[in-house]
Amino acid sequence: MKVGLFIPCYIDQFYPQVGIATYQLLEKLGVQADFPRQQTCCGQPMANTGCEQDAKPVYHHFVDTFAGYDYVVAPSGSCVYHVRKHYDVVEQTGAVQHVRQSTFDLFDFITTVLGVTELPGRFPHQVGLHLSCHGQRGLHQANESEMTPVRDGQLSRLLRSVDGLTLTELNRNDECCGFGGTFCITEEAVSARMGQDRVQDHLLNGTEVLTGGDMSCLMHLEGIVRRRQLPMRVMHAAEIFNAALPQPSPSVSTFVPQPIVAES
Amino acid sequence: MSHPQRAAAFTSDAERTTWHDETLWFVRQKRDKAVYAIPEFQQLRQLASDIKEHTLSRLDEYLEQFEQNARANGVQVHWAADAAEHNRIVLDIMRGVGATSLVKSKSMLTEECHLNPFLIKNGIAVVDTDLGERIVQLREEAPSHLVLPAIHLKKEDVGETFHVHLGTPKGEKDPQNLTEAARQHLREKFLIGQVAITGVNFAVAETGAVVVCTNEGNADLGVNLAQVHIACMGMEKLIPRTADLGVFTRLLARSATGQPVTTYTSHFAKPAEGRAMHIVIVDNGRTRQLGRPDFRNSLKCIRCGACMNTCPVYRRSGGHSYDFTVPGPIGAILSPNIDMRQHSTLPFASTLCGSCTDVCPVKIDIHAQLYKWRQIIAQEGELPASKKLGMKLLSTVLAHPGIYRFGGKIAREGLRLLPHGLTHAAAFNPWAKARELPEPPKQSFRDWYAEQVVKL
Amino acid sequence: MSSRESILAAVRRNRPEPTPLPPVADFGGEATVEQFAHWLHFIGGQVIRLAADQPLEDAIRQLFPDAGRVASDLMPSTVPVDQQTPTAVLEAVDVAVLRGELGVAENGAVWVPEANMLHRALPMIAQHLALVLDHENIVATMHQAYAAVQHTGNYGVFIAGPSKTADIEQSLVIGAHGARSLVVLLR
Numbered sequence: 009m010k011v012g013l014f015i016p017c018y019i020d021q022f023y024p025q026v027g028i029a030t031y032q033l034l035e036k037l038g039v040q041a042d043f044p045r046q047q048t049c050c051g052q053p054m055a056n057t058g059c060e061q062d063a064k065p066v067y068h069h070f071v072d073t074f075a076g077y078d079y080v081v082a083p084s085g086s087c088v089y090h091v092r093k094h095y096d097v098v099e100q101t102g103a104v105q106h107v108r109q110s111t112f113d114l115f116d117f118i119t120t121v122l123g124v125t126e127l128p129g130r131f132p133h134q135v136g137l138h139l140s141c142h143g144q145r146g147l148h149q150a151n152e153s154e155m156t157p158v159r160d161g162q163l164s165r166l167l168r169s170v171d172g173l174t175l176t177e178l179n180r181n182d183e184c185c186g187f188g189g190t191f192c193i194t195e196e197a198v199s200a201r202m203g204q205d206r207v208q209d210h211l212l213n214g215t216e217v218l219t220g221g222d223m224s225c226l227m228h229l230e231g232i233v234r235r236r237q238l239p240m241r242v243m244h245a246a247e248i249f250n251a252a253l254p255q256p257s258p259s260v261s262t263f264v265p266q267p268i269v270a271e272s
Numbered sequence: 273m274s275h276p277q278r279a280a281a282f283t284s285d286a287e288r289t290t291w292h293d294e295t296l297w298f299v300r301q302k303r304d305k306a307v308y309a310i311p312e313f314q315q316l317r318q319l320a321s322d323i324k325e326h327t328l329s330r331l332d333e334y335l336e337q338f339e340q341n342a343r344a345n346g347v348q349v350h351w352a353a354d355a356a357e358h359n360r361i362v363l364d365i366m367r368g369v370g371a372t373s374l375v376k377s378k379s380m381l382t383e384e385c386h387l388n389p390f391l392i393k394n395g396i397a398v399v400d401t402d403l404g405e406r407i408v409q410l411r412e413e414a415p416s417h418l419v420l421p422a423i424h425l426k427k428e429d430v431g432e433t434f435h436v437h438l439g440t441p442k443g444e445k446d447p448q449n450l451t452e453a454a455r456q457h458l459r460e461k462f463l464i465g466q467v468a469i470t471g472v473n474f475a476v477a478e479t480g481a482v483v484v485c486t487n488e489g490n491a492d493l494g495v496n497l498a499q500v501h502i503a504c505m506g507m508e509k510l511i512p513r514t515a516d517l518g519v520f521t522r523l524l525a526r527s528a529t530g531q532p533v534t535t536y537t538s539h540f541a542k543p544a545e546g547r548a549m550h551i552v553i554v555d556n557g558r559t560r561q562l563g564r565p566d567f568r569n570s571l572k573c574i575r576c577g578a579c580m581n582t583c584p585v586y587r588r589s590g591g592h593s594y595d596f597t598v599p600g601p602i603g604a605i606l607s608p609n610i611d612m613r614q615h616s617t618l619p620f621a622s623t624l625c626g627s628c629t630d631v632c633p634v635k636i637d638i639h640a641q642l643y644k645w646r647q648i649i650a651q652e653g654e655l656p657a658s659k660k661l662g663m664k665l666l667s668t669v670l671a672h673p674g675i676y677r678f679g680g681k682i683a684r685e686g687l688r689l690l691p692h693g694l695t696h697a698a699a700f701n702p703w704a705k706a707r708e709l710p711e712p713p714k715q716s717f718r719d720w721y722a723e724q725v726v727k728l
Numbered sequence: 729m730s731s732r733e734s735i736l737a738a739v740r741r742n743r744p745e746p747t748p749l750p751p752v753a754d755f756g757g758e759a760t761v762e763q764f765a766h767w768l769h770f771i772g773g774q775v776i777r778l779a780a781d782q783p784l785e786d787a788i789r790q791l792f793p794d795a796g797r798v799a800s801d802l803m804p805s806t807v808p809v810d811q812q813t814p815t816a817v818l819e820a821v822d823v824a825v826l827r828g829e830l831g832v833a834e835n836g837a838v839w840v841p842e843a844n845m846l847h848r849a850l851p852m853i854a855q856h857l858a859l860v861l862d863h864e865n866i867v868a869t870m871h872q873a874y875a876a877v878q879h880t881g882n883y884g885v886f887i888a889g890p891s892k893t894a895d896i897e898q899s900l901v902i903g904a905h906g907a908r909s910l911v912v913l914l915r
Contacts, residue, residue: 017676020717021684022710027717031724043721046673054670056624056643058650059663065671094643141625154582154630157308180297184584188623190659193702195621197280200706201289201588202623231707295898312755319750326749332739345882351732403904404895420895427897447899455905462905463815481880489852489891489906496849497815507735514880515752518871521886522834532767532835533870533888536852536906542882544811544848555735563742 012077013041017049029250030083047073052090056189075103080111085143088113119162129252132172136215139182140222176215187228203232219245274617279589293587300581302530319519321635324572334477334510341480345542347549355385358554371466377491378402379471381504384597399461401490410437416591419528419577468494472505481541485534501549508571523633528576561609566644572634579628601628605641616654619645688712757868768836771889773910800825809846824854828861834869837888857907863914
């Protein structure tokens with residue numbers, strides 16, 4: 009199985025530890041991921057600003073970069089959602105279709121493709137999970153409160169399985185944090201207010217470590233936590249699992265899934 | 273003024289923003305509770321969506337069927353291509369019966385057409401009878417929400433308004449007492465109203481009946497005491513059958529306020545003996561929206577307001593920040609059809625979180641349409657120049673790995689080496705007004721990875 | 729071309745490909761007095777079960793001991809009302825006692841067609857409203873309600889509880905413009 013790691017631009021430059029944790033976590037689960045160096049971005053920042061046409065060369069570059077992999081895995085549901093949902097504006101060649109179908113959010117990949125729903129290890133902290141909208145409502149990785157009172161999802165299941173970890177019960181389980189890409193700049197006032205309210209919910213309910221599956225939301229929330237000097241750490245969930253999981257013995261890697269075949 | 277400017281003005285009152293957010297979130301929670309209790313709720317949404325889509329696909333036939341049945345009931349049916357024609361029709365009806373006063377229950381269509389100022393200019397006394405509408409009318413403001421027109425106001429604000437206009441004691445702010453004062457004040461108006469205008473929630477093609485849903489009973493009271501009833505409706509209010517009301521009445525109030533049904537679900541088909549009924553069917557841009565495949569399904573909207581209550585941006589920016597008759601997410605996809613330039617910032621007043629789409633009882637893909645309007649607004653050249661240029665530049669960078677790697681390094685190193693006061697200057701960097709920038713690491717992920725590969 | 733013609737022409741030009749009309753829905757449900765009473769209570773109304781031999785006027789007198797002006801076609805009435813009754817008389821009615829045709833268990837609504845109203849404005853203009861309903865005429869949901877009603881007639885209203893508003897700060901106030909209270913008397 010050939011897995012290409014997609015590390016979004018801002019993670020590459022500002023949160024390398026998230027990329028490293030993603031890489032090492034996959035390694036511990038028996039997946040040796042490859043990081044193609046020519047990768048840049050999925051094009052979402054432009055498209056969400058209305059410049060989908062300008063983003064097309066970026067889409068092509070993304071597809072060219074990852075067409076040769078069985079899976080593309082990214083620690084960011086938002087980028088994955090963009091590739092899956094919005095790469096419909098370029099010609100649907102075999103490569104484009106293959107990349108759209110085989111691009112996975114890290115925890116979707118771990119749960120759905122690797123079939124792992126519990127992770128051993130220990131992380132004795134109260135953890136607050138921020139559900140990112142694109143992963144939750146876009147990729148349906150967690151139940152939506154608009155539909156059902158049941159609060160369940162891939163990431164909350166994985167987190168609950170870690171020894172010593174307690175999950176914060178929030179007043180608002182899945183309210184948007186207000187990052188929203190360029191929204192965080194163009195609508196600065198509302199964006200900041202939304203982030204402050206999210207952080208406050210975690211603070212009130214005892215979160216020590218604020219986590220999530222999407223570093224873009226966490227970057228915004230971390231900016232608020234640090235500005236307000238709040239007693240809370242912000243970590244991507246990959247960092248938590250990577251820290252909690254013991255090193256595997258070298259012979260553990262046994263998993264060989266079937267590659268996805270692109271529909272023509 | 274743009275949405276961000278008006279929103280910033282709203283959030284600058286932090287306490288009021290908290291109150292506005294929490295009050296509307298409470299309504300969203302009531303909606304959740306009502307929805308969770310109905311096991312078939314998601315099926316109902318699908319049914320409602322399918323019925324509306326079907327109706328839109330044969331709208332001309334249903335409009336004609338509706339008109340024919342309404343006429344057979346003794347109702348006069350009028351057609352208005354735009355707001356001006358709608359207003360003229362209403363004024364002509366009033367003049368035809370020599371009426372000078374009008375009571376009006378809630379109608380977003382008449383707000384859209386700016387009927388009130390037009391009639392007042394022509395010497396007609398107009399009284400909005402929905403309590404919230406009356407409050408904003410007395411204050412000479414626009415409603416800030418589809419269902420809760422005065423939700424931007426605190427009871428102290430209402431108390432002051434009623435003190436000035438209705439003579440309630442200064443400082444009176446008890447909602448019970450204020451509502452009682454409005455009841456007495458509006459009863460007088462009902463008793464002398466010559467003409468009553470209502471909006472229309474649903475128009476049933478097979479019977480020619482219009483259905484009006486209220487909690488206060490103001491529509492029925494107005495219509496049943498007046499000589500003339502004028503029902504003003506957007507052409508998209510059609511549904512084929514009476515039986516379809518079973519689907520929509522189960523969805524509307526639960527989605528809007530969490531009530532199991534509105535207090536009054538009133539079916540008007542034929543005027544009482546000796547009285548008259550008119551129906552005005554209005555286009556005002558709707559046929560144009562019908563011709564836009566990506567946006568036509570916004571015409572399924574039943575005006576429940578659920579997308580507003582759930583929208584984290586609306587809750588923190590207030591209805592007036594949208595500066596359009598219909599605020600919130602649904603307004604942000606309806607308004608560019610009316611005037612793209614004037615409303616060009618509305619489709620960007622969203623994080624695209626998708627909650628609006630998930631609560632919509634008729635399954636309008638609101639957040640997907642917001643995304644699509646952004647593309648059109650950019651193509652039509654309505655983006656601010658800075659944004660446009662920035663995105664072109666970004667695209668060049670991101671399509672060229674060499675430039676990208678160089679740029680990323682510059683950004684990280686710059687952030688690392690430049691003084692905090694410069695990188696966090698709010699004047700240049702809106703991010704930094706309320707947030708710290710990430711702490712730049714010494715090494716990027718790709719540099720780390722390169723080292724690993726060497727080690728391997 | 730008239731606006732009517734131009735609008736219809738524009739619709740024909742712009743309408744999407746035809747899609748099917750779904751069949752009439754019915755999801756079953758609980759058509760019980762208990763459900764009906766639960767929901768009517770929830771929305772601010774009251775349910776009283778009349779004993780088989782209890783005269784209606786006794787129940788009304790107990791519920792509204794001070795009501796001087798009662799309008800009804802179901803019991804001796806102190807204010808005669810028909811479609812020609814002037815507004816000033818209607819406005820002074822304390823209690824209207826009218827027949828409800830059908831109750832809806834899922835939401836406490838009662839179908840009141842024009843024929844049961846004496847005057848179209850009476851159910852709303854009376855200070856208090858009492859609806860007499862046969863307990864056998866309760867259906868589960870609005871689907872069955874519309875199926876039973878079939879044609880909504882010249883004018884008819886589903887009335888669910890007393891008039892209410894929450895337009896001031898979302899504080900619920902009972903008695904906006906219509907009846908200040910609603911009681912359903914089940915036979």
